[in-house]
Every structure is written in C-alpha cells, then in structure tokens.
Amino acid sequence: MRAFVLALMLTVAPSAAAAELGEAHDFRLRTVEGSIMTLDDALAEGPIILDFWATWCAPCRIALPRWVELADRYAEHGVRLITVSQDDPRSQPKILPYLRSQGFEFPVLLDGDKQVGRRYRVTSLPTTFLIASDGTIVTHHVGYREGDEREVEADLRELLDLDPLEEESR
C-alpha cells in the first residue's frame, strides 16, 4: 500500500509542471491496401486526426464513426482522418471486411509490431491525436465515451481559427 501511494505521488507531481505539447513522431507504415504512408504524407493536405484502434477493440468501433463524422465536417479545411491499426499481422485480415461493411474510406496504417504505437505511448485503445499540419500535437484523447469527440472538435476549431462551439452543440 505504501508503495502504491508513493508511486502515485511521483506520478502526479511531474504532470503539474508539464505544459507543452510535443511534435508528432515520424512514422513509415504500410496501408491495408499495400502502399506506404509517412507522417509527412499524412500531413500533406492539412491537420489530421490520428486514431489508434484495433478490430478487437469494442470502444474503437463506437468511436470510429464519430471521428469520421468529425473529419468530414472539417474536410474543407483539409482535415483528414488517418487511423493506425494495432492488430497483430494475423488479425489484420479482419480489417478490410470491417471497413467495407461500415462504408469507411479513411486510410488504415498497419502497425503490427506496435512500434509506432509505443512511440506515441499508446497504452490503451482507442487513443486519438489531433495533429496540426506543421506536425505539432494539438491534443490527445485516451479511450472513448459517447460525446468525447466534441472535446477534440473544440481544439480543432481553435486550431483552424474558427469560432468556438456553442455550449449547447458541445
């Protein structure tokens, strides 16, 4: 018990001092269709919503349509949804049937050995990042609960210099 409390204190203390967001880590991953995509490729058109998910992750399946809707709403500002699958190489064949059955058309990058996930410190799924076109991480969101996307949307609007969301719509 003493060890837990001590570890908890050590955990909480440094975060109070942390104040700056970092740059997104570079990556080079193969898409589910077989082509290669890097971070620079992903950011070529503007900000991205980068979502780490997996076919076996139930909250991810609830969250994905919301991220699609959010990206679609701001597509005219160059916003794109890019997803990174944390599926093991032999559960990757489940990705395409799922995508097509849902009508999803966003790029899916394959991170079978989770090297990119580790660099982004993904410890639970889904984990979602909003990354500005200059590569700066604007926000990140761990897990998903219905309505969480509005928090990311507020940050996205600020990034795009748009008026804040009205409280009711948030």
Next chain:
Amino acid sequence: MAVPVRADELRVEMSNLLELQIGRDFANEDEDRRRFFGQFLLDVYPTRDLRLGLRVERFADSPPPELFGNPVAEYEYDRLAQRFVEWSSRHARFRVGNGYAILGHGLLFRAFELPGVVRQTQFPIVSYAESRDLDGVTLDAWYGPLELTLLHGTPVIAPDVAPEQPNQVRRAGSVTGGRAMLEVVEGLRVGGSVLHADGLEAGLATSRAEEFGAVEVDVDLLRFVPGGDDLPFFLRTVVEYAGRSWQPFDGGLRTATGVPHALYSNTQIGWDTGALGIETKDYHQFRLGVNDPPTLVPEFTHRLLNRTTHVLDPLDEKGHQITLGQRLPDWIGRGSIEAVYAQSEGRLEVLGEYRDPREYEQFFVALESDPSRSVRVRVYFSDGHDEFEGLEEIRTVGLLASSRRLPHDLAVELDVGHQVRERRGVGEVVRSDDIAVVASVSRASLGTVGLLWERTDDPLFLDDPSLAEDESRARDFVGGTLSWRVDQNHDVLAFYGERRGGVACTSGTCYFVPDFEGLELRVLSRF
C-alpha cells in the same frame, strides 16, 4: 495534451501504470491480499534521431505470498525491465537493447508486447507486464523496393513465467535471423525469412542449434489482369510457408507423418459495400517457443465468446477461417452484417503415433444497425464445437445496445450474453449455462460507471478453495466498475466485487486471468 517536456532539442516523455489489488484470490484462503504492480516508462530523445528508453517495474505483495505453506517473499521484485538505445534515419532504424520484431506473419518469430495488459501467474499470484521482447539488436531498413529486418538476441521463451522468479526461466537461448522483402513490380512483393535458434528450452522446442526458413508472396492480383485496375474489386493474396531443419524424435521415435512446417495464407476480396477474407493456417511440429501461434478464429470482444476463443495447436492443426463483412441495403436500414465460419482439425501425437483427429468448428453471425441514429443495436449468434477442449457444443447468443448522446451528456450501454456448453465427461455429457450482463452509464469527457453480473453452473468453475466442500449450485459474480478521466494526463480505473477469471484474449494472444474478489485500482498516467 500529450505533454513531453522539451528544452531545445531534448525531449523527455514518461508514462506510468500503477495497479493495486486489495482482496482475496480464489487460489488460496487468504482474505486480505494487498498486491501492487507498477510500471514506469521513460523515453529520452537527445536529438530527433536518437532515443534512449528505460522501463522499470515493481511488484510487491503484502503479506508475502505463500506457496505450499512456505513464505516466498522472493517472488516480489524490483527490476530494470528494459533499456535500449535507438537510432533512426530516413531509411533505417537500429536498436540496441530490448526491442520488438515480427518476422513476416510470425511463423518463425514474434517479439511483441500487449500495452496496458497486466498478467498474473496462478501459484502464487505474481503480476507482470505482457512484454515478450528480444534483448539484443534489431535493424529495420528500407530503400526503394527493398525492406530488410535483421535481429540477434535472447528471446522470451516462457511468457507464462513472471520475471525474476526463482528456479524458473523466462528468457534463454539466442536467435539470429532476418527477413527481406522485395517489391518486384508494383503489386507483387516476394521475400523470405531465416532464423537460427540455439538453446531454446520452452515447450517442445529443441535445446540445440536449429535452422528455420520461410518464403512469402504478397500479390495484388487484379494488377496483373488486363483492365483489372478498372474493376470495382480489390483482390490481394498473401502466402507464407515455413520449414525447420530438425525433426523431433529423429533418433528412435520419428514423427508418424508429415514434414514439420507452418503455412499461412490470406486472401482478401473487397467490393464497394463489403469484403471477404479467407485464411488458411496449417501447423505441424512447429512450436518453437518464440513464435507463439495466434488464435485461428476471430477474437470476439463479447465476454463469453472471448473466453472460449480457440487457440491453435502448433504441433498439429490445420484449418480455415472465412470472414464476411457486408453493409446492409438502405431499404433495410443503416447497418451491417458480419459472418464468420472457422473450421480446423488436428491430431494428438503419442509415442510417435497419432490419435483420432479432433475438430473445431464455429459459425458466427452478427447484425448491427443504427436505424434511428439514436440507439445502436448489435445482435449476435455463435454455434460450434471444440473437441480440443472436450466441448461438444458451444452456443452463444447476445445483444449489445448503446445510445448516442442523451441529455446532460450521458450515454448508456447494455451488453447481455448467454452461452450453453456441453462438455463430454466420463461417459456423459454435462451441460452448463453462462450468463453475462454489463450495464454502464457514461458521461462525455468524464467517466463511466458500470455494473457487471455473471452466473455459471459449469462444474469446472464451481470449486472455491476457501470452502471445505464442493459446491453444487450456480455461482454468481457481481462487480462494479468505474473509469474516471481525471485530466488529460491521468485516467483511473476501478473494480470492486467478485470477478470471474479464465482465458482472456487480446490482439490474438490468449492468457489466463485468475479469479479475484475485492478492490482493484489502476492509474494510467502520461507526462
């Protein structure tokens, strides 16, 4: 959020996982267990190209666990679990220290981790992170059409053994190998892997040097059909075949049939509104200790189905899995259908002779719809049998319903499942029923409160070591869950009540989770 502290080019990132359990295990009679597991990760980037990593883990148990009446405090540990230096450039990534690598589709070698998963051994219970890393060097390089992976080091050969345990070996031997893939033309990649293993003792692997090899092809077939690019289809096939140079029992007891091998193939056919995936897996005498063959069937997140996930036997099993995903026509409503058929058979070898084949078969179908855009409903049905586990019938039906946004930013979810199993006992078939109900209420950006109830009358799950006599009635497990997003840096997860253990599968890897009764608190942090 994501809050790396930066000063000039120096970048420091940290994350932490703390888990505290206060309560009772069913494996012993101790009512007041206080168990703590902590994991701290530090990544330092002195420059953009350089990364230094550390992972520290601690496990403590109070009072010290007892094994056969003797205190075994030595099962507690503090350790430097990982340390590495990684250099990356535009065309390569080189790491010295603890790292991960998967050769091809993992037929020969898989060094990986399941982030966030805390495993526990059973006797005594020791908590540890699920990380099967390679302690050595790894190189990933790519240039134009060529991709290359090279590795050398000491692998984890017994992932069910917790780290730092007396008289038990988790990591041993050495492996040296690599993989090369060449994109011959657009849409066609060919290549292969080799692995030299020495001193691997886990499972039925060899204790002497041995060579393994694999070849693989990845082809986008429609690119080679005239006009194929214009067709509204997607057709891609991946095949990998692996062999080994050494045959077990090659002295007096030879294998009865077949050359040791592992085969994996996967064909995906996609069209505008759906896709079909067809997989084949064929293993014979291919348990290497470092390749951990994954499940043959899809990994369902539904609680009851997940617990009965079939795990492929790499000593002798071959089978197929067909997965269909299809969007429903608009006149039915917004929704989709998912159907899976999986079948396999394998033989058990005893003293060089094979017994009768055992078969596993499962059919699963799920219908998901969100017709009113306010409630998403998924109903599913699964039927099959698994002779590998002595199960003549496994039938599961369930419903998952979740609302969209309700007043006050609330949302509700209900997950109900019922499973019937018929197990072949000594001369008779024993039927058992399992029920699982999970209900939860969540509030956006804040947290979730849930209630979990499970009931089983399976005689294999009834014995409670804390009771002197065998139980004969159904057993209930009731618990409450809480997840709280404290801020962007911290998440708290709590469970209180009685939790049924059993097999759990995450990302294609299955492991055993012990029963637990009491309070479990987990804090996840990033800074």
